[in-house]
Amino acid sequence: MFSGSIPALVTPFRDGAFDEQAFRRLVDWQIECGSSALVPCGTTGENSTLxxxxxxxxxxxxIEQAAGRVPIIAGCGSNDTMNALLHMNFSKKCGAAAALVVAPYYNKPSQEGLLAHFSYLAENAELPIVLYxxxxxxVTDLRPETVCELARRFPDTFIGIKDASGDLSRVTDHRRGIGKDFVQLCGDDELALPFNAAGGVxxxxxxxxxxxKLCAEFQAACAANDLEESRRLNDLLYPLHYAMFEDSSPGPCKYALAQVHDWIENELRLPLVPCSDKARAAVDEALVHAGLL
Known part of the structure; x- marks a missing residue:
């Protein structure tokens, strides 16, 4: 259902409020550059401060701005099961293609708790779920055996996973335990090349x-099994992947966007603050390396 380069969109702010005009321009730019789907209200979207x-x-x-040009995977995660359900029901009504649902944070549920949480959402909402x-x-780790069990119980609901565990062996665990139709999306940019080689899409x-544009071209090269081009593009992007996390994300990302576009502000919500001088220097160098500045 989903593949390619899917940005977890930042949420632009201006004077403390959601900058709707900048967000609409960001959505258009992403689609024009070849992004295959969009994720609003994920971690990078500072959803925990909204x-x-x-x-x-x-x-x-x-959803309105994309206007059906690409599918929208709405960020619906919460540490409160009922609030996640609220987000999912709203997103379904608005026309989202799926929900991205992170493992509940802070509460530290057991694997049984995770099974109960996600099962409740599957039983009470009508939106496909991409696990996160x-x-x-x-702190909580959604173990492969739990992912496989959810996919076994609700094969039409749990359609894929965004895996930011950093454990590349899980791509094979999920593929062998669920099947090749289960959509595996990397959650760590710097690992995308080996992740795709192991079975990610x-x-x-x-x-x-x-x-x-570079990320979309990189994913297209991976899908075409063009290893030489994949490596070339990966090398261009690699410093930028790490620069995005030189400070608390999405601080470096918003700084980078403000460098590339004059219509987006380098503004975050507390407790996040603009990134450090060290992070800015790393971002600037990486942007030049990638040919973006």
């Missing part, structure tokens, strides 16, 4: 916010 009304408005605007495992942020990307 009110529910803002969260829903960002998703609504993304990022234990570095959530794309990346939900931070870097694609800033370099959508």
């Amino acid at each position: 009110s529910n009304a803002e969260h829903h408005r960002v998703i609504e605007v993304c 495992n990022v234990p570095g942020r959530t 794309g990346c939900i990307s931070v870097t694609a916010n800033v370099a959508p």
Whole structure:
């Protein structure tokens, strides 16, 4: 259902409020540059700082502006099962193609708790789910056996995973345990090349916010099994992948976007603050290396 370069979109702010005009321009630019789907309200979208009304408005605007040109995977995760369900039901009503649902953070549920959480969502919402495992942020790790069990119980709901565990062996675990139709999307830009080689079909990307055309070309080269071109593009993007995390994300990403476009502000919401001088220098160097500045 999903493949290629899929940016986890930043949420632009201006004077503390959601900058809808900049977001609409960002959506258009991403689609024009070849992004194959869009993710609003993911981690990079600072979803944890949005009110529910803002969260829903960002998703609504993304779907409206995309206007069916690419599918929208709406960020619907929460550490509260009922709030995740609220996001999913709203996204379904707005026309999202699927929900990206992160493992509940802060609560530290067991694997049984994760099974119960995701099963409840599958039983009470009508939107396909792309699981999102990022234990570095959530503390909780969505283990391969739990992913496989969810896909076995609800094969029409759990259609794929964004895996940011950093464990490349899981691509094979999921492929062998579920099958090749289960969509595996990398959640770590710098690992996208070996992830795809192991059976992945794309990346939900931070870097694609800033370099959508290069990321789309890289994913197309991977899909075509063109290893030489994949490596060339990966080498161009590699410093930028790491620069995006020189400071708390999406600080470096928003700084990079403000360098590339004059219509987007380098503004975050507390407790996040603009990135450090060291991170800015790394971003500037990486942008030059990639030919973006």
